């Protein structure tokens with residue numbers, strides 16, 4: 153092709169490319185607008201649904217998002233989570249009753265989950281800055297961090313209590329409150345946890361544990377510690393009992 157004809161051809165192609173780019177930009181902008189519109193609608197619907205959930209929660213006095221998170225975690229790790237729903241208020245208050253809010257020293261909570269027992273402890277007068285929460289589920293940890301910003305959150309395995317807390321606690325703990333599904337663990341592991349908890353506390357301080365099972369999760373006749381039990385809390389799903397162990 154002669155040179156002038158080639159230049160003319162290039163200019164023509166160049167024009168067509170620019171036209172195509174112009175059209176492409178137009179289409180991209182149109183798609184962008186549609187996506188933003190869709191996102192606005194989706195967020196609006198999401199907010200409406202959330203509002204309705206909040207209203208339902210207020211009316212029924214429950215937290216549905218906690219229930220949903222709990223069920224999801226339970227499906228993923230049933231033996232670790234150990235319950236399908238968070239503890240109800242009455243069970244949480246029964247646990248908190250065994251902790252003296254006027255005592256001194258940290259109050260350690262093992263397996264706080266979404267925090268119903270933590271909330272009951274705070275309601276009972278325990279200063280949130282005294283709380284040391286040991287939880288290893290990362291999504292529960294996120295919730296706890298936002299709900300109890302003054303508490304110390306330790307993301308880790310509560311069965312390694314000695315390693316986790318030995319150097320962290322500057323004075324003996326006033327109480328250890330446990331929501332761990334203890335009975336899913338071998339007896340030796342449970343007893344080691346109790347011994348480690350006692351080592352963090354002064355004699356007489358309570359190790360508070362709830363269980364759905366009929367019997368005490370720690371053998372009553374071993375000696376070395378006293379055992380006390382609450383009435384069965386029937387208003388919990390499933391009904392549960394609180395056991396309190398104290399080093400004698």
Ligand SMILES: C[S@@+](CC[C@H](N)C(=O)[O-])C[C@H]1O[C@@H](n2cnc3c(N)ncnc32)[C@H](O)[C@@H]1O
Pocket residue numbers: 232233234235237238239262263264265266267268269286287288289292308309310311330331332333
């Ligand atoms: C039965 S749920 C109780 C949750 C909460 N205390 C309540 O009463 O709703 C057990 C909790 O213990 C936590 N957990 C289980 N094993 C644990 C471990 N080894 N270390 C720390 N947390 C653990 C689970 O993630 C869950 O949050």
